[in-house]
Amino acid sequence: xxxxxxxxxxxxxxxxxxxxxxxxxxxxxxxxxxxxxxxxxxxxxxxxxxxxxxxxxxxxxxxxxxxxxxxxxxxxxxxxxxxxxxxxxxxxxxxxxxxxxxxxxxxxxxxxxxxxxxxxxxxxxxxxxxxxxxxxxxxxxxxxxxxxxxxxxxxxxxxxxxxxxxxxxxxxxxxxxxxxxxxxxxxxxxxxxxxxxxxxxxxxxxxxxxxx
Amino acid sequence: xxxxxxxxxxxxxxxxxxxxxxxxxxxxxxxxxxxxxxxxxxxxxxxxxxxxxxxxxxxxxxxxxxxxxxxxxxxxxxxxxxxxxxxxxxxxxxxxxxxxxxxxxxxxxxxxxxxxxxxxxx
Numbered sequence: 001x002x003x004x005x006x007x008x009x010x011x012x013x014x015x016x017x018x019x020x021x022x023x024x025x026x027x028x029x030x031x032x033x034x035x036x037x038x039x040x041x042x043x044x045x046x047x048x049x050x051x052x053x054x055x056x057x058x059x060x061x062x063x064x065x066x067x068x069x070x071x072x073x074x075x076x077x078x079x080x081x082x083x084x085x086x087x088x089x090x091x092x093x094x095x096x097x098x099x100x101x102x103x104x105x106x107x108x109x110x111x112x113x114x115x116x117x118x119x120x121x122x123x124x125x126x127x128x129x130x131x132x133x134x135x136x137x138x139x140x141x142x143x144x145x146x147x148x149x150x151x152x153x154x155x156x157x158x159x160x161x162x163x164x165x166x167x168x169x170x171x172x173x174x175x176x177x178x179x180x181x182x183x184x185x186x187x188x189x190x191x192x193x194x195x196x197x198x199x200x201x202x203x204x205x206x207x208x209x210x211x212x
Numbered sequence: 213x214x215x216x217x218x219x220x221x222x223x224x225x226x227x228x229x230x231x232x233x234x235x236x237x238x239x240x241x242x243x244x245x246x247x248x249x250x251x252x253x254x255x256x257x258x259x260x261x262x263x264x265x266x267x268x269x270x271x272x273x274x275x276x277x278x279x280x281x282x283x284x285x286x287x288x289x290x291x292x293x294x295x296x297x298x299x300x301x302x303x304x305x306x307x308x309x310x311x312x313x314x315x316x317x318x319x320x321x322x323x324x325x326x327x328x329x330x331x332x333x334x
């Protein structure tokens with residue numbers, strides 16, 4: 001699949017109708033989502049034939065992108081049933097076969113290392129401090145191959161330190177800096193829209209061979 | 213919910229020491245055919261908890277998996293197709309997953325397990 005084609009398919013997806021600010025629900029735009037999965041597939045071989053999980057899937061854009069790029073199985077996890085409804089409609093519209101799971105990512109009970117790759121656009125931890133790090137911590141525990149995640153550029157040093165020192169990642173690399181467009185969605189947004197600088201990270205987890 | 217998902221989910225209720233595997237309560241099972249990919253099955257086999265898969269398959273009405281399995285069996289296409297069917301084609305559409313220690317039920321509706329914990333379970 002070509003990048004343009006991927007981006008255009010993702011552009012047709014339905015987005016949040018009543019976004020919930022406490023969950024920091026912001027859509028992952030088709031531009032960013034297509035580039036994340038394209039890079040993961042083309043530069044690192046982390047998608048095709050793999051089990052890919054999308055943590056905090058929201059409307060399911062990253063999970064759908066993973067399926068379109070040839071993931072063998074996609075597992076999309078979200079705490080919010082309204083999001084899961086939209087995400088499953090979106091999967092149906094694109095005729096994609098995606099496994100959904102309702103759970104708070106920080107309370108996930110998980111065995112083994114069946115999931116190869118995790119792609120996520122976690123809450124940035126602006127409303128609920130530390131939410132981004134809880135997602136990253138869990139992702140690095142569960143995946144066996146790679147974690148792709150977006151974090152605010154202003155937190156770069158902190159993210160790197162936490163991943164390598166506290167969460168046992170063996171590699172943490174910023175692949176590129178992106179402009180994340182935040183439309184005026186919530187009443188506390190004063191501007192019509194604004195761009196924030198966001199890093200696309202690739203982390204490599206340390207896999208501890210416990211089969212339990 | 214596929215048995216692939218079941219094979220990695222465990223109960224994380226406060227105080228539970230071994231929440232795996234979750235028991236399955238069946239209301240409705242559906243089957244959806246998907247293409248068999250031998251390489252994928254060979255890669256994932258060592259990561260699967262075989263006993264849990266056999267038991268879950270049986271609960272869902274598919275009792276054809278052998279009790280024990282090893283890497284050599286992956287050369288048999290008959291074995292691969294059974295493994296494929298159990299892991300990827302059986303879906304729990306309606307029912308529940310049950311914590312093996314506390315008996316707490318996690319509902320499965322329209323194929324989506326709800327693993328949300330109550331406040332006092334965290």
